[in-house]
Amino acid sequence: MKKIVFVGTAGAGKTTLTAAFQNWMHDNGYDAVTMNLDPGADRLPYSPDVDIRDWVKLDDVMKDYGLGPNGAQVVAADLLALNMDKVLEPAQKLDSDYLLVDTPGQLELFAYRQSGSIVIEKLGLDDSIIAFVTEPAMCRTPTGFVSSAMLFASVNFRFDVPTLNILSKSDIVTGDELARIMEWSDSESRLYEDIMDSDAKASKVLSVEVFKALQEISAYSEMIPVSSEDYSGLADVYGKAQGIFQGGEDLDRRIS
Numbered sequence: 001m002k003k004i005v006f007v008g009t010a011g012a013g014k015t016t017l018t019a020a021f022q023n024w025m026h027d028n029g030y031d032a033v034t035m036n037l038d039p040g041a042d043r044l045p046y047s048p049d050v051d052i053r054d055w056v057k058l059d060d061v062m063k064d065y066g067l068g069p070n071g072a073q074v075v076a077a078d079l080l081a082l083n084m085d086k087v088l089e090p091a092q093k094l095d096s097d098y099l100l101v102d103t104p105g106q107l108e109l110f111a112y113r114q115s116g117s118i119v120i121e122k123l124g125l126d127d128s129i130i131a132f133v134t135e136p137a138m139c140r141t142p143t144g145f146v147s148s149a150m151l152f153a154s155v156n157f158r159f160d161v162p163t164l165n166i167l168s169k170s171d172i173v174t175g176d177e178l179a180r181i182m183e184w185s186d187s188e189s190r191l192y193e194d195i196m197d198s199d200a201k202a203s204k205v206l207s208v209e210v211f212k213a214l215q216e217i218s219a220y221s222e223m224i225p226v227s228s229e230d231y232s233g234l235a236d237v238y239g240k241a242q243g244i245f246q247g248g249e250d251l252d253r254r255i256s
């Protein structure tokens with residue numbers, strides 16, 4: 001099974017996109033099953049075929065370890081990694097082309113603790129890609145855009161599997177706003193101009209230099225705007241993912 005792992009900042013839209021993408025795949029005659037790896041998930045808009053909450057639940061971790069929500073998230077992240085073999089057992093019995101994996105919202109726990117790497121390794125480095133999900137609230141300003149690009153790059157480096165750069169909730173921005181974000185995604189000179197025009201002070205030059213460096217070391221990939229509301233862009237995500245899986249190639253990265 002090919003795995004698409006939705007990773008991203010809290011509230012970016014990973015869970016909604018997992019559901020929307022499965023629906024889109026089914027509507028288009030493709031096969032996909034789902035796995036929830038968020039022990040703190042409350043209600044899900046899809047019925048997970050495999051669910052970490054059958055082994056680890058955030059509420060139980062809080063009670064059992066006498067922890068508050070943040071401490072429990074840390075322990076839950078480690079328990080997630082420790083339970084991956086058990087979680088994968090039912091997954092291996094599923095008969096599908098694609099497994100869509102929804103991850104916890106605490107990006108720093110998943111991406112920077114060892115547990116996230118263990119999870120991705122157990123899922124399989126050769127047949128997994130990460131769909132990094134960011135949202136307009138993170139990318140509306142030029143400096144916010146660069147911060148999101150840095151997060152993308154650190155996830156890409158951390159996991160060492162091909163990584164798609166997805167802008168969720170494209171339906172909540174105006175056409176002009178979306179066009180501007182996509183221009184930054186595409187052109188560092190446009191980003192440079194807009195950073196220089198912005199109110200940001202000391203961070204101005206640094207932002208551009210960081211973005212240039214990310215492009216130069218091939219650590220940045222152009223954004224794919226999507227909406228889980230109107231399903232726009234989901235065909236692009238599928239096309240990119242399929243291209244990577246079929247070609248075995250990495251993303252079409254641009255080096256400036």
Ligand SMILES: Nc1nc2c(ncn2[C@@H]2O[C@H](COP(=O)(O)OP(=O)(O)OP(=O)(O)O)[C@@H](O)[C@H]2O)c(=O)[nH]1
Pocket residue numbers: 008009010011012013014015016017038103104105106168169170171172226227228229
């Ligand atoms: N308009 C719009 N809203 C969206 C879209 N995707 C997600 N949302 C909303 O954004 C909020 C967060 O979405 P989730 O899918 O729960 O985000 P998440 O990344 O899974 O969140 P955590 O797991 O808590 O980190 C919800 O209120 C969703 O309805 C979208 O494409 N368009």
Ligand SMILES: [Mg+2]
Pocket residue numbers: 014015016038041102103104105
């Ligand atoms: Mg979620």
